[in-house]
Amino acid sequence: DAVNSYAGRFEGYWAAGMAAKIGLVDVDRGLVNELLALLGSQRVDFTRFFRALSAAARGAAEPARSLFGEPDSFDTWAQRWQALLPADRAATAAAMDGVNPIHIPRxxxxxxxxxxxxxxxxxxxxxxxxxxxxxxxxxxxxxxxxxxxxxxxxxxxxxxxx
Incomplete structure (x- = not known):
C-alpha cells in the first residue's frame, strides 16, 4: 500500500513545496513547469533564483531578473506570477525567505x-x-x-x- 501511494504523496508534497518556494498558497502547475523550463533554458542557478524571487515579491524584480541572459523571458513569467500572489506581499516574501536558502552545500x-x-x-x-x-x-x-x-x-x- 505504501508503494502504491508513493507517487500521489510525492506529487502532493512536491506541489506544496514549489508553491511555498514561489509564494503561492496553491501551486499553479503550468506556471511552475514554465518557470522550471525557463530556469533550465537560461541556465539560471535555482538556489539563487528562488531566493531572489522574494525581492520581486517585495517589488524589486532586478535581483531575480539579473540572473537571466534574456530578462524579458523572466518579465513575461513574472507578470503571471505576480497576479497570483497573495495581497500581503511582505508576509509572502518573508515566508519565501524561510523556505529558500541563501547557502547550500555546493x-x-x-x-x-x-x-x-x-x-x-x-x-x-x-x-x-x-x-x-x-x-x-x-x-x-x-x-x-x-x-x-x-x-x-x-x-x-x-x-x-x-
Missing amino acids: NHLVEEALTAATNDDLVPFNRLVDVLTRPFDERPGLERYALPAPASRGPHVTYCGT
Whole structure:
C-alpha cells in the first residue's frame, strides 16, 4: 500500500513545496513547469533564483531578473506570477525567505573543505559548517558561499554509491 501511494504523496508534497518556494498558497502547475523550463533554458542557478524571487515579491524584480541572459523571458513569467500572489506581499516574501536558502552545500565548496581537511586544515570545513548552520540568514562576508562554482571549473561529476 505504501508503494502504491508513493507517487500521489510525492506529487502532493512536491506541489506544496514549489508553491511555498514561489509564494503561492496553491501551486499553479503550468506556471511552475514554465518557470522550471525557463530556469533550465537560461541556465539560471535555482538556489539563487528562488531566493531572489522574494525581492520581486517585495517589488524589486532586478535581483531575480539579473540572473537571466534574456530578462524579458523572466518579465513575461513574472507578470503571471505576480497576479497570483497573495495581497500581503511582505508576509509572502518573508515566508519565501524561510523556505529558500541563501547557502547550500555546493559541491565546489565541499570539495575545497574536504581537500583542506585531508591536509590537516579544518578552517575551510569549520567555516562551511558555520555557514550551513544558518542557511537562510544573510551575513556580510559570506557572499562566495552563495555563488555557484565558476564556469571555469566545469561540471561537477558525482559517483553513486560513495
